Structure formats: structure tokens, C-alpha cells
Amino acid sequence: MEFIFEGILQAFVLLWGADAETLSAVTATVKVSSASMAVSLVLGLPLGFWLGYHRFPGKRAVRTLVDTLLSLPTVLVGLIVYALISQRGPLGPMGLLFTLPGIAVGQAILALPVVVALTATAVESMDRQLSVTLRSLGADRRQLLLSTLWEARFGILAAAVTAYGRVMTEVGISMMVGGNIKWHTRTMTTAIALETNKGMFAMGVALGLVLLAIAFAVNISVSFLRRHAR
């Protein structure tokens, strides 16, 4: 039990002293989760809009599929991405294994269903007259997409925050694809796993708290955005 309190203390030491190893893991985490979020948003927002806006045969089935993918196990994603980018896999020559972009690819796959499903729900829940209004006022297809997403911005922000949380705290993909290489692909979560394996429970707690602090910072900026996006 005492390692919890020790960990809290150690978290302050790490943050205060800007510990180089911790800093490297923080940087890796922020970089890789931002990149994966960028990819999943750029792909997921239009897909989510499409899924929420249009009516087409088989839409229910697609929704169910996307909702199922919300529970995609990170280890499965890690294995699939590994199979693709391994030297003997089809994308091997790109040299993505044991790199941050490699992890980002996996995390983007993890985040994509979250972004698509929640965006679709946000768009679906918009007033039916929204589309009539936007088009009546002269919106073309792209403007319709952007304005609808902007109208649904609070729902979409929630989607992004949820996806970011999933991406930042996952360990399966980072471990499998990134390899937990010190100074390179060691993220906060793989560092926590390592420290825990080493029996350094206090250090694990400390790093966990640092991760929580990053999440806190992200959410603070989101709520700032929210207030100013009115």
C-alpha cells in the first residue's frame, strides 16, 4: 500500500525535476497520440458525417459494425499492424516497425471507430431541418459537411476527447508495434508496464499520475475551446 503514497511523491519529483527519461516518454506519448488523433479525425469526421447524414441500405449493419469496433482489443490491433509492417509483412519496406509513426498507425485504427461512431451519432441527433436550412442558404456539399460538423461541434469534441483518452492510455499497440525502446518508442504506458514488471510499483504509480496530468492538461484546453466555440 505504501508504494501508492511513495508514487504520488515520486510523481512530483519527476515532474518538478523534468526527469529526462520521463520527459522522453511524455514527448513520445504526446507526439504519437496527437499524430494518431490527427489521422483518425481527418478520416473519421467525414466518414462519421457520411454515416450519420445519409440513409442507405445496410446502414444499420454498418452502424453495428462500427459500434462493435469500439471494443476493438488493443492487442489485436497491435498484432494486425505488426503483421502488416513486419519486415516479412506487405508494408515491411516502409520501415515502420519499432517507430512512433508505426504506433500512430495502430492507434489511429483504434481511434477511428470512436471518432466515426460518435460523430455519426452527433450528426444524426442534429435537427432534420439543419440540412434543409444549410442547402437553402446555398451550401455546396463541402460547406454542408463543414457546417454540419461545426453545428455538431460539442458532440464531436466529446468524440475527440474520448478517442484521445483511448489512444493515450492504450498499451497493447505501443508495446507490440513500438517495442518499448528506450529514448525512442517508450511511451508513458509502456514505461508503466516496464516499471511494474521490474517491481518498481511506486515508479509505475508515479508515471501513471504523470499520464493523468497530461490528460488533465488536454481536457483543460478542450473545455477552454468549448467555452470559446459558442
Add this chain to the structure above:
Amino acid sequence: MSRRFPILGFAAVFALVLLAVAGSAHAQQTLMMATTTSTDDTGLLDYLVPEFTRDSGIELKWTATGTGKALKLGENCDVDVLLVHAPPAEQKFVADGFGINRRQVMYNDFVIIGPAADPAAIKGKSVREALSAVREKQSIFTSRGDKSGTHQQEMALWRDTGGPIPEKEPWYVQTGQGMLNTINVAAERNGYTMTDRGTYIKYEANHQGNPPLKILVEGDQILLNQYSVITVNPTRCANAKVDLADTFAQWMAGERGQKLIGDFKLLDKQLFTPNAQ
């Protein structure tokens, strides 16, 4: 940027981040190694690798994982060199043509630990006798159960007793976790387990030198844990950096590497014994 296009602005920012991430993957003389958790967890690599880089100018990156996965990474040409400790699996790996130049570099040893009260009375016995006693008394025994080098070693010990390898027996607990967690489970259940000495030393230190589980069986020849360096087969893996891998293997087996290994101490105790031929 107009308020009408917040998403575009968003995308632009993240595209920059993406470039930054991609740009950080710089290439130089880099050797990629897969190794087992024990070499990483004990701090041996943190101690050895900077010395190697200073001597050779080669950057060595390693991913620490179970022996099974390490060998799989080698088989898939995802790493250039392996530092592992599961001799039968290694021999098969080389025989199957996945690796070349298997070179023994060092060993540490395993110990069997258990509660001081020693309910199965195994203290001081040979491994064969000790495990047979555990089986007979149906005392709790925790196992990694993860096909790691340590787990394979443990299975070899059970095989050596002549009886079947325990699997579903109620007293046989397979944790599927790392060594330290497995020791902790054994301590919680007041049972026995087999561990490498390095992890036990850390465990001992975590409990200020007075842990609930004590070393009961040690020194038996069968408990020796041999580490080897293997280079992946360049005829299968065109991109493997065989030259760099050879440099590393020679350095490890050479005078300097061997001396550093022998000097490596954890809590004032030597963990690995160099034994390159």
C-alpha cells in the same frame, strides 16, 4: 483562419505534428536487438549498451520481451540480433535456418524459492527431489505460464522429475505475467516458484533484505541459465545488418564485454557469469 473552417485548421496543425513525428525517425548505424525481459529488468543492458556504443559507434536499440516473441521477431526479420536464454528453442531456431552464429556469452542461474516454513520440506534437496515433493504435497506452485525462457526452463525441470508437467492441477498456478508478479503471487498464496536469481535479488531488495519467500534450492547444474547471442539469417533477411550484429556478438564475447558482464552488480551481488568460449 475563418471560423467556418475550424476542421481544416485542426487538420493543418496535426499534419505538422505528423511531420514532426515522422522526421524524428532518423537513420544512422543502428542495430536492432530483441532480448528477454530479464536483461532489461535487471539493468544489465542500460549498463552495457552505452559502453558498446562508445567502443563501436553503433547505436543499439533493443526491445525486451518474452523469449518466444523475441525469436518470432527474429524469424520475421524485424530485428538483427537476439540475446536470449532458451537453449533448446535457440537450437531449433538455428536448425530451422532462422539464425546463424549462435554464441554463448554468459549465464545466470535459477533458484527455487518458497515460504520460510517450507511446507513441502524441499530445502537443500536436489531440484528433482524438491519438485517431486511439491507435487506429492500438492503445495502451491506458481508458474509464469507464458512460454518465456524462464517458463521453458521450469518445464524442463518438471520433465526431469519423470512425471507429467503440471497443467490444470489446482495447486499449480499459471500467472501469465512477469517474473516479479509471479513471485508476488507465490508470496500471496504462500507457495513455491522458480525464478532467476537477478529478479530474486530485486525482490529481496524490495523487502529490505527480509522477504517472505526464501531461496530453498540452488546450485544444481540443471538450474544454470545460458544466454546466447544469435544473428538472424541474412539469406532470409536481406535487410539484416549482419556486420553490426557480428560486431556486437564479438564485443559481447570479447575480453571487454566479458569483463563488464562479470563486473555488473545488483545490490552488491553478481548476477551474470561470463562464459564465452
Add this chain to the structure above:
Amino acid sequence: MNPTGAPLFHLEAVEHHYAGRRVLAVAHLRIAPGTIVGLMGPNGSGKSTLLRLLGFLETPSRGRILFKGRPAAPFDPRIRGKVTLLPQDPYLMNRSVADNVAYGLKLRGGREKTEPRVQEALAAVGLAPERFARRPWYALSGGEAQRVALAARLVLEPQVLLMDEPTASVDAESAERIRQAALTARARWGTTLIVASHDWSWLFEVCDEVWHLFAGEVFPTGTRTFFPGPWEPGPEGRWRRRLADGQHLAALPGKNPAAAAVIDSRNLMLSRTPVPEAGLTILAGTVLRLALIRRSAKVVATLAVGELTLTAILDPEALKAQTLIPGDPIHVAYRAEDLRWVDSPGAD
């Protein structure tokens, strides 16, 4: 404005279906530029569907709609921002009133300053810009919201303004402001107005033409009265329809007893006392309302007969001779031969 001389809208054999059900069928229809067209008809008769098709928000299931002589489709640059629909429950975007009004202008991306035009549009619907421009979308009454939505369309100086029940759920002041603003648009830019409404002040005081919609069918130019089914066999080989008050409608036998029969309102004859005559069906009712049709200088009378509401067209002279006023008992006579069967699309 329209040098080719083609009508503004030209509907050819248009049909529209929702979930396999035909909701609108228009064999042929033209709308000349600058006209004010009123659409009347019961709920579910297809008014909103017709407006959405004319607004190119949907593509008809069959047939085609020509705009200025050429086919147009949703998102066509020819109609974007020029043909605009004001839906019955307008949606205001989650932003200020001024930003709502400026939205369409900004989409056009012109270099023009939007602010003066937004102010002008707000003033046109009777909302003082200095009081309303900065208000958020949620701080408006229903009537104000409707007027903001109209301003957002007027700011585009549209060629066609389609309005779906623009005054159905607003206060009297808002209704009048909306009417004035729409008429001003027509006066200033020649905007064609097409209005679905139950509001008599629209239909008979403002509109150049009133079309009657019933069960998805459009009956252009002229007012009609519909006798809905179910019909049953009656005396003298005719069909009859029993009304709630025990009177009977009579019709020549048709194909479908569930179908409705329609009669041109000019064929309804009114008299204070019944004048029996062979072949004439006479019904007793009450005068509900009288209104002047601006264009034709005739009077439209609404009558309650049983549970039905009938619409008759009268010459003002005839009206004077009879000195009818609302509330008076009245007799309505018609000839069964003047009825026409409407094949209700909902019935098949």
C-alpha cells in the same frame, strides 16, 4: 431576367415516393417568373414535398423539373443561393442572429461587406439590428426566430422564395412583417414567391394563383372543394356518402369507393332557401367566412356542411343580392355530373 421566355419552373410528369408510397404526382406544371403562387390543401396533401422538389432539395422519383428551361439537380450552382426554402420550423444555427443571417452571404464568399446587408435584412423583417444582431440563437421568440430565418434568405436577394406555412405558428405582428418582407422582395428583385399556407390573407389577398393540393395531386388555377370517401351505393344507381349530420352527398358511380371526388368551386351554387330541381343535390350548411380574391375581384366563401368545409366562388353582385354574412344558414347545390374522381395515391 429570363430572356429565353421559358417558364421559371417547368414540371414534367413528376412523381415522388417516400418509402414506396406515392406522395406527389404532377403531370404538368409551369410557374412564370415573378408570380406569387399559393398552395392550399390539407395536411399531408403534398405541399411540403412540392416545395422541397421546387427548392431542388430532393430529386423527384420520376419525371423532371426544369429551371429556366434546363434541368437542375440538388447542389446545382444555378440554383444554389438563388432558390431558397423557408421551412415551417426554421433551424437557426448555433451562433448569433447576425451570423445566422450572414451565413449564406459568407458561403458565396464575395468580397462585399456583409454587415450593412445583414442589418438591412434584419430591418426588412422588422427586427432592429442594434437589438437583435448580437443575440444568440436561443434568445428569440418563435416569431422572431422565423423572421431571422426569413432575413437569412432575403439577404441573398433570391430569385425564388419558397415558404412552408411561414405564418402558421407566429404572432400577428410577426405574420404581418413576414408578409410585407416577402412582398417587398418581389417588388425589389422580382422574386417569385411560392407559399404553402392555410392563411386566407395570403391565399386570396396576395397570391396571383392558388393551387389546390389533395392527396398528392395538384389542381392548378382555381379553387376546388373535395368530397372524401368512403362512398356506398345509393338510390337511383348513384353513389352516396353519409355526412356526420345525416345528410348525403351524391356522386355518379366511380371505381374506388375510398376515392375522393372533386368539384370546381364555381360549380357550387348558393342560396338562402333550397330550390329543388331534378339532378341537383342540395345540402344545408353554415357560412363560415367570406374573402375577396384580389386578382379576380370575386369572393371566396367557406361553408361548413356536416363535417366538411366547402369552398365556393361567388360574384360580388350575387353576394350583395343575397346579403350573406358569416354565421348565416345556407344551402349548397351541385350536379353530380360536375364531380370528378380523384384517384387517391394513398389508397392504392
